[in-house]
Amino acid sequence: MKEFARLCRELRATRKTSQKVALVATYLQALDDECLPIAARFLTGGPFAARDERTMSVGWATLFRTAVAMFPELDPETLRDSFRAVGDMGECFGLLQVRRGREDAPTLTEVHGVFAELAATRKSAEKARLLDRLLPPLDPLVLKETVKLIAGSQRIGMSELLLEQAIARASDVPLADVKRANLLCGDVGEVALRARRRDLSHAGLALFHPLGFQLAATYEAGDALPWERVLVEEKLDGIRGQAHVQPATERGAGRVALYSRSLDDITRAFPEIVARLARLSLPLIADGEILAFANGRALPFARLQRRLGRKLVDAALAGEVPLVFVLYDLLAANGELVIDLPLAERRRLLETIELPDGILLSRTARAADAGALEELFDRALANGNEGLMLKDERAPYTPGKRGRAWLKYKKARATLDVVVTAVEPGHGRRAGLLSDVTFAVRGPDGALLNVGKAYSGLTDEEIEQTTRLFKRLTEKVYGGRVRAVRPEVVLEVAFDGIQRSARHKSGFALRFPRILRLRDDKPVAEIDTLERVAELYERLLGAGDLGASGADPGSGSADAAE
Amino acid sequence: MRLAVRPEGLYLEDLDLFLDPAAEVRCALLSHGHADHARALAGRMHATPETVAIARARLGATDYVVHGYGAPFELRGPDGTAARVTFLPSGHVLGSALVLIEADGHRLLYTGDVKLHPSLTCPAAVVPQADVLVTEATFGLPVFRFPPVSDLRAAVVDEARHALDGGEVPVFLGYALGKGPEVAKILQSAGIPVSAHGAVYRMIEIYRSFGIDYPDVVPYERGRVEGRALVVPPSARNHAMLAAIKRKRIVAVTGWALLDASYDRYGADALIPLSDHADWDELLALVAASGARKVLTTHGHAASFAHALATRGVDARALPLLHGDEE
Numbered sequence: 001m002k003e004f005a006r007l008c009r010e011l012r013a014t015r016k017t018s019q020k021v022a023l024v025a026t027y028l029q030a031l032d033d034e035c036l037p038i039a040a041r042f043l044t045g046g047p048f049a050a051r052d053e054r055t056m057s058v059g060w061a062t063l064f065r066t067a068v069a070m071f072p073e074l075d076p077e078t079l080r081d082s083f084r085a086v087g088d089m090g091e092c093f094g095l096l097q098v099r100r101g102r103e104d105a106p107t108l109t110e111v112h113g114v115f116a117e118l119a120a121t122r123k124s125a126e127k128a129r130l131l132d133r134l135l136p137p138l139d140p141l142v143l144k145e146t147v148k149l150i151a152g153s154q155r156i157g158m159s160e161l162l163l164e165q166a167i168a169r170a171s172d173v174p175l176a177d178v179k180r181a182n183l184l185c186g187d188v189g190e191v192a193l194r195a196r197r198r199d200l201s202h203a204g205l206a207l208f209h210p211l212g213f214q215l216a217a218t219y220e221a222g223d224a225l226p227w228e229r230v231l232v233e234e235k236l237d238g239i240r241g242q243a244h245v246q247p248a249t250e251r252g253a254g255r256v257a258l259y260s261r262s263l264d265d266i267t268r269a270f271p272e273i274v275a276r277l278a279r280l281s282l283p284l285i286a287d288g289e290i291l292a293f294a295n296g297r298a299l300p301f302a303r304l305q306r307r308l309g310r311k312l313v314d315a316a317l318a319g320e321v322p323l324v325f326v327l328y329d330l331l332a333a334n335g336e337l338v339i340d341l342p343l344a345e346r347r348r349l350l351e352t353i354e355l356p357d358g359i360l361l362s363r364t365a366r367a368a369d370a371g372a373l374e375e376l377f378d379r380a381l382a383n384g385n386e387g388l389m390l391k392d393e394r395a396p397y398t399p400g401k402r403g404r405a406w407l408k409y410k411k412a413r414a415t416l417d418v419v420v421t422a423v424e425p426g427h428g429r430r431a432g433l434l435s436d437v438t439f440a441v442r443g444p445d446g447a448l449l450n451v452g453k454a455y456s457g458l459t460d461e462e463i464e465q466t467t468r469l470f471k472r473l474t475e476k477v478y479g480g481r482v483r484a485v486r487p488e489v490v491l492e493v494a495f496d497g498i499q500r501s502a503r504h505k506s507g508f509a510l511r512f513p514r515i516l517r518l519r520d521d522k523p524v525a526e527i528d529t530l531e532r533v534a535e536l537y538e539r540l541l542g543a544g545d546l547g548a549s550g551a552d553p554g555s556g557s558a559d560a561a562e
Numbered sequence: 563m564r565l566a567v568r569p570e571g572l573y574l575e576d577l578d579l580f581l582d583p584a585a586e587v588r589c590a591l592l593s594h595g596h597a598d599h600a601r602a603l604a605g606r607m608h609a610t611p612e613t614v615a616i617a618r619a620r621l622g623a624t625d626y627v628v629h630g631y632g633a634p635f636e637l638r639g640p641d642g643t644a645a646r647v648t649f650l651p652s653g654h655v656l657g658s659a660l661v662l663i664e665a666d667g668h669r670l671l672y673t674g675d676v677k678l679h680p681s682l683t684c685p686a687a688v689v690p691q692a693d694v695l696v697t698e699a700t701f702g703l704p705v706f707r708f709p710p711v712s713d714l715r716a717a718v719v720d721e722a723r724h725a726l727d728g729g730e731v732p733v734f735l736g737y738a739l740g741k742g743p744e745v746a747k748i749l750q751s752a753g754i755p756v757s758a759h760g761a762v763y764r765m766i767e768i769y770r771s772f773g774i775d776y777p778d779v780v781p782y783e784r785g786r787v788e789g790r791a792l793v794v795p796p797s798a799r800n801h802a803m804l805a806a807i808k809r810k811r812i813v814a815v816t817g818w819a820l821l822d823a824s825y826d827r828y829g830a831d832a833l834i835p836l837s838d839h840a841d842w843d844e845l846l847a848l849v850a851a852s853g854a855r856k857v858l859t860t861h862g863h864a865a866s867f868a869h870a871l872a873t874r875g876v877d878a879r880a881l882p883l884l885h886g887d888e889e
Contacts, residue, residue, distance in 0.1 A: 012822055013832060074704055075873045081866035082705045091822055095705035155822070 037189025049187035094144025212400025593674025612657025653687030702867025
């Protein structure tokens, strides 16, 4: 640990990155195989590998308590002033320890061992006991760096890239190999060791280490088609997930894990998806989207969001929102990484896999010109999706990169949340159903003001369901046909524009309104206002049509596929 | 003897006398020449010969009254109160004085700025007994404890030699009064030629006039720095003067060098915590040596230091004085 601490001191005194790389490379070369991975991880500023979920969770208060115990000749107020004046826990400990501590320092392995113990206990008394044993004997320099690792404030100016360069230089291997291995396995320590053993090509093959997600750039309406042939998928408004599956064999039980885009383990939030994935017959890593899905349609993202942030999902919650997992890419199969294959090839492999119920394959289409793309876009909107994903069939999967191989195509699409005020029967197939609805926004005095009438958009099942509801809510029937209903049903509607209108009291009418979905998650009190309609009207005036307008109404789906 | 805090500075009412005043007053004692103490001219200013020379250069002319170290003099207030005043070395910079004021058997000691570790350019501090001690507390926290001076001087010389050997110009950042001339003297003692920024050089001329020897210190001339160490004030860090020097190593010499943040604050490649101020241990030693029953603190971590003294059973409090934190 002493050499590590000295290195940190030198790195802080060095501004030239080339010199930092040289210092680290020399340092790494001198380490044995046991210390090398630990040191490499420590140089990222954290105690464990990036893919490792453990945290030491030692807060300011715990460290402060240790300081009070370590420096009994100083009163707590003076210690607090000292921490405030220095601004960094590690530095402060080091300065207070001047002319104290022992000559000999623990090894990296020993320090790492205590870090693991700190991560393993949740009891603060136990953490305090571990710190009280680890910290007091350390010399000032080692103490400083140890506390900095605990507090997460290393500040040695080593980026991931510089560290990768140092590893490549230390073992004389190509930087690209190091970067790739690091990207794949998410443990710079393992990468450093594999680099030394000339074994980088096998890094990252292990299941249950999440890979970075391929990220998408943006395609703007009107841009030239990016490639000759564009693979098109509808952009799903769910939660991006990476599935790792090891089916059960005679030799052992299987395992399934789901990781979020931030590489968090979200397995326990989606037990029904996990159960279905467990029925797969071959080991794989796949990329896809978890969707709330009922009656052949995606449900609002909000319904799905309730699942996140829960560590455990019981059967009741699982039954409340039916989920599917839509796969759209394959990263590994049968123990082999396939990310370097072109998308067309990966997709072909994905299509050969037999999928259990509830695990779906994304629908793909191909567009060779802008007209086809627009058609697909409109269909995506009609399907309740927010746009398209355009993918280059020839491109490999690049984990963690926002490249131009995937493009998201979203038009800034304004929608309104409205409440139904009147209904009437439809025509033809829907003659017996109350399928045509008049809807309103809230006026400045709280009164509901109609802004349009829509004829379709819901599924037959939904229309049957709402028809029953509307019958119950009916307050008055005009001419035996139009029913005024109690305003309780909230809808999200899309539209192509807004016009001034003398027909509605609101003064506005939506052009070609379409019902996107029932918003039964939204109370009537939260529907949009006339003010918002007027604002959209102003905005759209100069914009020609809705698709070209600039502002995004906000989708709120942070985890959705981008 | 009543001590008051006035907007102009610390004030001894019975003597109508200010200590290091911030505004023009009738009569004042000046502890040393740093800009956060020599802030304004008084009608009559008492100071050591070195401090008078510095104040004359920095503030201009007035009725200076010169008193050497250890030579008591008498001051009388408007009501006839008499006090015996003695300047003693404070060990801070050239000419810096501890001020001992005795009246009616009561002794007040004002430190101005003080340090107890030795310097090559000013005599070591002499701490007398006092009843009340008014002390600076720039480094009045236990995190501020400096390494031995001999190590720090060696570091200065090492940095200079190492840079020169590598074809770089060693550039030391240090205030014109105090650190700059001290670093120049350390370098000279090791036989390293020095070029000094104008502000530092003007001060070195004053040091020379008081018998401190600088055999090879010349004013900085553009393009003539090869083989020489350069000493500049920290404020010159980003001046064109330094930008014109392609290969250089910037070394900040300051007590604040204990903190890593100083790399950025000074734009430095190396930090040497050689200070002109007392560290925590020295401040505690100063309080003990003075035997003071009551301690008033100013500057830097005044409140923290007063609190720390109080927990040690000393009657201490911080004075509500506003100062810059120039070292």
